[in-house]
Amino acid sequence: MILGRSFYDRPTVEVARDLLGKVIVLGAVAGRIVETEAYVGMHDGAAHASRGLTARTRVLFGPPGHAYVYFIYGMYHCLNLVAEAEGSPGCVLIRALEPVRGIGIMRRRRGVERLEALASGPGKLTVAMGIDLRWNGADVTEGRFTVRDDGMPLGGSIAAGPRIGIRKAVDWPLRFWVQGNRFVSRG
DNA sequence: GGTAGGATGGGCT
């Protein structure tokens, strides 16, 4: 079943934890979320939203259940899902996926064979899924690009620790992953 | 097993 608006219209940390195990589907390609990070809004120095409302962060201030995609390091894209009510700019960075469907397509897009290398990082997974700026602002509660609950168990407990690659609020334990899962970016 | 450095361009001060 496709996750509806109410799933995302909750505190960002809850959404970040509950997204673990859910499946992102885009066309013929799908992957199970095994690692996320919460960016909790204007008071979070590491969050883009802490700079306020700009052309780039507009989607974050909009309604929940939409994709926030941005371009980073001149080469990569990162995928986030907007949480909390309109006007409250929380979002969840998707950091790693376990490939579920369209694995041949992912291998071709990534140019690597190893299953664990296809989507085990925020920049890798957008390449594997074919996500770029065209998907910024997309509604993920309907259409070709959705997030689904297929009822599969997590296969491990939820671990928490500091977020990766940031320089502010470095000690906040807002990174969540499935303990022991071989597809996370860092165990 | 590990890490240092470079690629590469948009956003914001």
Place this chain on the structure above:
DNA sequence: GCCCATCCTACCC
């Protein structure tokens, strides 16, 4: 002009 929510390669234990 500086700062990135990254990844890959080269090189070193």
